[in-house]
Amino acid sequence: MGKLFAAVVFVITLISVAIFVMHTWWLPIDISTTGPAVDRQMNDTMIGTGILFLAGQLVLGVFVWGSSSRKSGRKIRIFPGGATPLVTAAIILVGLEILTLTFVGSKAWGAIYLTPPAANSLRVDVQAEQFAFYFRYPGPDGQFGGLHPDKIDDGSGNYFGLDPANDIAARDDIVVGSLVVPVNRPVELTLHSKDVGHSFYVRELRVQQDFVPGLDIPLHFTATQTGKFEIVCTQLCGLGHYNMKAYLEVMPEDQWEQWLKSQAGQ
C-alpha cells in the first residue's frame, strides 16, 4: 500500500511538472513593451518554485517508498540537531529565494510603476463604475474638462461628471465604452472609480491595477500589436462583477486617427 502511494506521488509530480514544462496552459500572447520583463519574472519564479516542488515531492515519495517496508521497532532517525536547525534552514532558503525574485523582479515592476510615462503619451481618462468601464479622450482641443461628481448622470451619458454648460474644455471631450489606442504609442491612463473598488486587467498587456474610489491612479503601457483584447474587472465589485468588462482595441496610427475623428463628430 505504501509503495502504491509513493508511486502515485511520483506520477502526480511528474505529470504536473510536464504540464508546466510543455506550456500546456500558458500565458496568452504578450502585446506590451513591459510584458517580456513580466514574463521573464514569471518564468524565473516558475523555474525556482518548480525545482523546489519537484525536489520536495520526490523526497516525499522516496521516504514513503522507503518507510513502507520498514519493520516496526526500528529506531527513528531524526534530522541532526532536531527541528530547530531544519526550520531555520528552510526559512533561510525560502527567504533567499523570495528576496532574489523580488530583487530581480524590481526591474519589471519599476518599468511599469516607477518610470514616468513618455512625454508623447496619449492621455486617456478611465471611469470605472458598477458595472462598466468608460474612457475619455480630451477631444480636438487636447484639454480634459474638469470632473464634477455631482454632475454624473448615467441616463444622459455623463459618466464622468462633466459640466459642458460652464466648462468649455469639457464640450469636446470624447467619452466611449471601449479603449481604442494606436499601436506602438505610449498610453497614459488615469483611473477613477465612481463607486467601489474595481480593477483594470488586460492579460495581453500584463498589466493589472486596482481602481480606488477617491484616488486618481496613473498607469501606462505601450501596445505593440494590433487587435482586440478584453479588459476585465478583477476586483469583486458587486452583483454584476462577472459582467464588468470592456475592450481594448489597438489600431494602426492612421486608422486610429480616423476613429478619433469619427467620434469627435458625434
Add this chain to the structure above:
Amino acid sequence: MRSRYFTALAVAVLLGSGMLVFAKPPAGSGSITGKVTYTGTPPKMKPIDMSKEPSCAKQHATPVLTENVATGPGNALQWVVVYISAGDQGSTAPSQAVRYDQKGCQYLPHVLPMQVDQGLQIYNDDQTSHNIHPLSKINAEWNKSQPPGSPAIDTKYDKPEFIPVKCNIHPWMHGYFIVLNTSHYAVSGEDGSFDIKGLPPGKYTVTAWQEQYPAQSQEVTISGSEAKTANFVFKVLPY
C-alpha cells in the same frame, strides 16, 4: 294622486342617477390635443456603446442614442408626458396592467405613464440578466434581479410619483415610471403630438412634464364634447 306618483318616481330616478354620477364620473367625450415642441438648440444625444453586452449590441444595427432630450422633425419633442394635474374627478385604476420591456439593453418605452394602483408588468426579453431599480422616494424603493427567461415582475405603485428607473448592471439603461392620479394622460410621440381623450366637461389644469426641463401647465375648460388644443413649447439648451 297619479301626478304625485310620477313626481316621486322622477325624484327617485334623479337621485339614483346623481348617486351614479357620484360613484363613477361619466366618461366624457371632450378631448385635448396638441403638439410639444422646443425652441433653442437641443443637446446632442450620445451613442450608447453596448459592446460589453454582445447579445444586446447585435440587436441594434446602428448604436442606440441616449433619450433624455429626444427630438423629431419640426422641432418636435418626444417623451413628454401631458396629463390632467387638476380638475380631474378621479377614477379607479383600470384592470389592464401596463407593460414595460427590457429589450436590447434598453427600456421600452423610455417613459411609461400609469395610474396609481394600476398593475405594472416588467419583462426581461434579453439573453442577459437585468437588475431593474426604480429610484422611488415616495413609494417603497426596490430593485430586482431578472435573469434571462425569468417570469415578469408584477407590481404597482400606490402613490403618485415621477420615478427614474435604472439598471444596476447596465449603467446606460434609463427610463421613467410616471405614476399619476388621473386616467387622462398621453405621451408625446416622435412628431411631438399628443391626444388626451374621454374628458367630461370641466375646468382642467393640463401639465406637460419632460425629464430634463421644468414642467409647464395650462388651464383648459371643456364644455360638452369639445376638442380643445393645447400646445407646449420647451426652451432647451445645448448643454
